[in-house]
Amino acid sequence: MREDNNVRKVWSEAELDEALTDLNNDVGEDDGLAFARASLLAAAGVEEAPPAEPRRAGAWRWLAVAAAVVTLVGGLGVAAALWTPDPPETSRPAALVDLDRPLVPGEFRYAQKLGWSPEIMFGRPAWVQQKVELWIPADPAGVWHRRTMWTGVVQGLGPEASKDVQVNLTPKDEFGPGGSFPGDPPTGVVDPRWNTPLQKWLQPDAAFVAALVPDRGRLAKRLALDTITRTDNGRQHTPTESLTMVRSVLELGLAPKNVRFALSDAFGDVHGGFVTSGHAPDGRAAMVLIAKDSDQRLYLDPSTAQLLAWDAAQPTPAIIRSDQVPLTTTSIPPPSAPNSRTTTTERPKPPTPEMLGEPAATYSFAITRTSG
Structure with missing residues (x-):
């Protein structure tokens, strides 16, 4: 041979x-x-x-x-x-794309949150899956597009009650110049009892994200003391509140990479906040941010600090009414269900992996040339 x-x-x-x-x-x-x-x-x-x-x-x-x-x-x-494929469908994350690259006119940063909303249905606690999509234009000062809708998936009622549920799948579209949507709190409001003017950590817009600097020390101080609600009155935030501040910013997919890493590092400096290595619920390697008081967790990609998932492990106290739940259900509940038109003083417990087999929310990001 x-x-x-x-x-x-x-x-x-x-x-x-x-x-x-x-x-x-x-x-x-x-x-x-x-x-x-x-x-x-x-x-x-x-x-x-x-x-x-x-x-x-x-x-x-x-x-x-x-x-x-x-x-x-x-x-x-x-x-x-x-291979450079056509612009990715907005229902799935982009492949082989640098999500931190500058955008050109006509492109959008796309973020999707697929999560579970605790609700009362037929007098029982249930979890309804919700999808929130966001398109941010190449110039973030332009008009943002947000679409919120139920997916039709309900868990927690059991097979008999679940078959009687009819979920309204009509999407709700909102448009906000610079990311400021109707109902968002105003900026710059002051009160002598507050540490700072009211800040938009919980409803961040383009101007708020642009003002975040990749300074770990400054961000740690802000996560602890910035005024985020009108009832703060100068108190220091709990670890869970600080974690929520970080999550609200990262959910947008707009903060640059150095700010994302600085935010995760700063959370580790918050009293009761911890950052460790681990795995996301889907098995991917992750940087894990943990709030000691509630055991809520954020899972970030260790190489980009992009948000992967969120686990909520404690009940969220609230007062809600079943007739205010934005769902369409049958008018007559199953015979075994109590009257659903009642008031409850505690919101159902958010889902945990043990309860639903998945986290409270998962996230995906992409760059698209369409805004929905």
Whole structure:
């Protein structure tokens, strides 16, 4: 057996150019390249949607180059890295995209929160899944688009009661210049009993995020003492309140990377706040921020400090009425259910992994060219 039988041919630049020219001269939809392209993308882990119109010659030229590169390097990693898909669907995070890169006009930062809202349904505590989507334009001072809707998934009622629930799936769309939406508290309000003017930690907008500096010491002081509600009256925040401040900012996907890391470090300096290494509920490695007083946890990507998930482990006291729950249900509850038109003095306990098998909320981020 010859020693070079298993040695691949090394193409010269001239031979490669000639092969690519021949390949591109007469390309049609049915000449086998569609199958090759689909196979290449499948091996690279990229899902391809069926084409809505005939492919342009440029797309086929890319395939030819990618196939040649794969032949030369003997692997698919380069092809995956070179492939730039169409703008990602807003229902899933972007792939192979630097989410911290500057945006160009027409692009949006997209954030999705998929979480559980505790509600009273048929007189019973239940958890209803809610999706909140946010589109922030390339210039954050422009108009933000927020869409909130129920997904129709309900847990905690049992199979008999669940089949009688009819959830309103109509989305609610809101638009806010610079991220300031109707109902948000005003900025700059002062009171002599407060440590600072009222700050928008819980409803952050473009101006608030832009004013955050990547200074761990200053951020730790703000997480402890900034006025976030009209009832603060100069008191120091609990660890859970400080964690909520961090979460509210990170949920937007707007804060730059250095600010995200500074916020996570600053939370570790808050009394009763801890930062450790661990894993997110889905098994990914994570930086974990823990509030000692409630055991609430935020899971961040350790390389980017992007928010992955949130676990809420303690009840949230509140006074709510069932007739104010933004859901459409059957008018007659199951025979076994008590009257649902009652007032409760304690909101149902937010979900935990032990209760629902998943966290209170999960997050995904992307860059898109659509605003919903």
